[in-house]
Amino acid sequence: MEHAEQKRDQSEIGKRTKQEERRLMWLQVKQNKECYFMMLPFMLVFFIFTIVPVVMSLPMGFTDFDMVQLPKFIGLSNYTTLFLNDSIFIQSIRVTLVFALFTGPLSYVLCFLLAWLINELHPKLKTIFTLIFYAPSMANVYTVWQLIFSGDSYGYLNSVLLNLGLVTAPVQWLTDSSYVLGVVIVVQLWISLGAGFLALRAGFQNIDRSQYEAGAIEGIKNRWQELIYITIPSMGPQLMFAAVMQIVSSFTAGTVSQSLVGFPSTDYKAHTIMTHAYDYGWVRYEMGYASAICMVLFIAMLVCNKLISKLLSNFMD
Amino acid sequence: MAALNLQEKKKEVKVPRKYQAGNIEKVRGSNKQAGKKIGGTIGIFVFLTVLGLFMALPIYLAIIMSIKPVHELFVFPPKLYVIDPTLDNFRDMFQTLSDMWVPFSRYVFNSVFVTICVTVAQCVFASMAAFILAKCRLPGMNVMNKIIVTSLLYQSNVIYIMQYIVMARLGMINTYWALILPSVASPMCLFLMRQSMTTIPDAMIEAAKVDGANMFTICWKIVMPNQKPALMTMIIFAFQAAWNIQGGTLVYKESLKTLPTVVQQAASSGLARAGVAMAAAVFMLVPPIVIFMLAQRNVIETMAHSGIKD
Numbered sequence: 248m249e250h251a252e253q254k255r256d257q258s259e260i261g262k263r264t265k266q267e268e269r270r271l272m273w274l275q276v277k278q279n280k281e282c283y284f285m286m287l288p289f290m291l292v293f294f295i296f297t298i299v300p301v302v303m304s305l306p307m308g309f310t311d312f313d314m315v316q317l318p319k320f321i322g323l324s325n326y327t328t329l330f331l332n333d334s335i336f337i338q339s340i341r342v343t344l345v346f347a348l349f350t351g352p353l354s355y356v357l358c359f360l361l362a363w364l365i366n367e368l369h370p371k372l373k374t375i376f377t378l379i380f381y382a383p384s385m386a387n388v389y390t391v392w393q394l395i396f397s398g399d400s401y402g403y404l405n406s407v408l409l410n411l412g413l414v415t416a417p418v419q420w421l422t423d424s425s426y427v428l429g430v431v432i433v434v435q436l437w438i439s440l441g442a443g444f445l446a447l448r449a450g451f452q453n454i455d456r457s458q459y460e461a462g463a464i465e466g467i468k469n470r471w472q473e474l475i476y477i478t479i480p481s482m483g484p485q486l487m488f489a490a491v492m493q494i495v496s497s498f499t500a501g502t503v504s505q506s507l508v509g510f511p512s513t514d515y516k517a518h519t520i521m522t523h524a525y526d527y528g529w530v531r532y533e534m535g536y537a538s539a540i541c542m543v544l545f546i547a548m549l550v551c552n553k554l555i556s557k558l559l560s561n562f563m564d
Numbered sequence: 565m566a567a568l569n570l571q572e573k574k575k576e577v578k579v580p581r582k583y584q585a586g587n588i589e590k591v592r593g594s595n596k597q598a599g600k601k602i603g604g605t606i607g608i609f610v611f612l613t614v615l616g617l618f619m620a621l622p623i624y625l626a627i628i629m630s631i632k633p634v635h636e637l638f639v640f641p642p643k644l645y646v647i648d649p650t651l652d653n654f655r656d657m658f659q660t661l662s663d664m665w666v667p668f669s670r671y672v673f674n675s676v677f678v679t680i681c682v683t684v685a686q687c688v689f690a691s692m693a694a695f696i697l698a699k700c701r702l703p704g705m706n707v708m709n710k711i712i713v714t715s716l717l718y719q720s721n722v723i724y725i726m727q728y729i730v731m732a733r734l735g736m737i738n739t740y741w742a743l744i745l746p747s748v749a750s751p752m753c754l755f756l757m758r759q760s761m762t763t764i765p766d767a768m769i770e771a772a773k774v775d776g777a778n779m780f781t782i783c784w785k786i787v788m789p790n791q792k793p794a795l796m797t798m799i800i801f802a803f804q805a806a807w808n809i810q811g812g813t814l815v816y817k818e819s820l821k822t823l824p825t826v827v828q829q830a831a832s833s834g835l836a837r838a839g840v841a842m843a844a845a846v847f848m849l850v851p852p853i854v855i856f857m858l859a860q861r862n863v864i865e866t867m868a869h870s871g872i873k874d
Binding site for chain 2: 272275276279281282283285286288289290292293295296297298299300301303304307312314361364365367368372373374376377378379380381382383385386387388390391392394395401402403406437440442445446448449450452453470481484485487488491492494495499521524525528529534537538541542544545548549552
């Protein structure tokens with residue numbers, strides 16, 4: 248008996264008990280009060296106006312809620328309806344996946360490539376080009392997009408195509424079911440040089456010049472080598488930021504589709520998950536169901552984020 | 565005082581040993597030859613110009629349309645230029661705006677006030693929180709970082725209802741708070757800043773600590789001056805978001821409405837409004853672009869060296 252106890256004691260040498268650990272943690276917190284104080288203003292606002300609403304909205308997917316009566320708990324029935332009885336939802340998953348797979352990676356690469364190329368230019372030109380590429384994401388000029396892709400011969404694109412003789416009759420870009428998703432993807436790409444792009448620009452500007460100088464000594468021969476051996480490894484955090492932004496913008500896209508090709512779009516060809524949620528939430532006031540739709544999207548985004556951060560961390564080290 | 569000392573200290577260690585004195589000229593020279601052919605730069609310029617022209621098309625069309633007279637708006641074939649430019653659309657827009665029973669200046673004040681509050685509060689709060697989250701390994705930080713990324717990914721249309729409930733509980737409906745606080749709580753700027761701050765070498769912070777600086781001083785006097793690009797980017801994001809605040813359901817008192825709301829109203833009411841709508845869009849786009857230019861000008865090439873490197 249005694250022997251066994253001794254053995255256990257020995258194995259626990261160097262390990263702290265839970266209680267001790269907690270005390271140590273508390274000590275650490277106390278010693279660094281200042282740090283926690285500095286976080287307080289943001290965290291307070293963040294907690295009350297972001298975390299609390301988020302947590303409150305989490306269980307809504309399991310309820311029947313029409314915004315007039317109190318939510319009623321109905322278990323998993325929203326989710327079973329969603330996957331078994333809602334063919335438009337399945338269609339919207341397909342649309343969202345196609346949309347995200349096209350715009351996500353493409354605009355991510357575009358953001359990085361353009362941010363890098365701009366960085367190679369003269370400082371004055373940098374500002375101008377950054378503005379030109381960033382501006383479309385600043386302005387919500389959907390009217391212009393509608394004019395460009397307008398279905399009659401007044402549309403800019405149709406007018407150009409007619410003049411060149413590539414088409415004989417105006418193409419119904421915004422209503423023909425075989426074009427709508429394509430048009431939405433093109434416009435999304437156009438305005439997708441947003442937060443991620445600007446963050447990457449900032450990242451490039453933050454790299455220490457002396458690293459390039461050191462690189463030059465060690466035999467870096469051209470732009471490509473500089474990019475691969477110096478720039479990308481020191482851009483990890485910004486690349487991660489851009490990735491998260493890209494996931495959000497490509498998975499939750501809905502406004503572009505709604506304001507461009509109408510709501511609902513022809514044959515639901517540009518009907519994304521977010522549009523579906525909008526339909527149930529703000530048109531039919533079935534908030535519980537809309538909430539379940541958003542939850543599915545959220546889980547998909549979490550998985551995607553996990554995958555990408557794994558992928559990126561492989562690249563960085 | 566402590567801060568002053570710190571900055572002096574920083575300057576001393578600025579130049580890494582290998583590049584001191586005579587070496588540096590050689591290094592600079594070799595950098596120029598590091599395969600950066602002038603032809604490549606011109607190629608990049610041409611490529612970006614072509615792509616840039618394409619990218620600028622919608623904005624260009626918006627501006628063109630905003631100065632087109634009505635009879636030019638719908639001609640066939642549509643023209644990429646304007647023959648007879650006019651400011652009628654802008655005049656119409658301001659006319660509609662000044663006809664509302666709340667004076668136009670009130671909307672301008674609301675928007676400017678809210679934008680400044682949000683931008684300043686968000687940048688100050690988020691910078692401090694980001695610094696701690698990025699550079700202090702303390703209990704709770706990992707969890708906090710995870711929560712922030714997760715909250716960025718969470719999009720739900722129920723969230724607005726919940727926000728309304730929280731606001732109503734706090735008695736903030738129909739106050740400036742309702743316009744300001746939800747935007748300050750957005751985690752995007754914090755995440756940007758945190759990501760950028762992780763690249764700061766620990767040695768820099770340790771050195772400052774040894775010199776007796778507290779975390780607050782380190783954050784504002786040492787870290788932030790080194791984070792100018794990220795700071796300027798954050799200002800652009802915060803300003804842009806704040807300038808477009810509409811209040812939605814949280815504010816329905818006419819005297820608290822902001823410019824985006826009323827400009828949209830002005831653009832959507834009345835006849836032949838395509839031109840006025842464009843004028844409104846162009847008008848709303850001017851302040852963010854001005855801020856963008858100011859911020860970018862501030863960033864450029866201030867980043868030659870960032871103190872210590874590991």
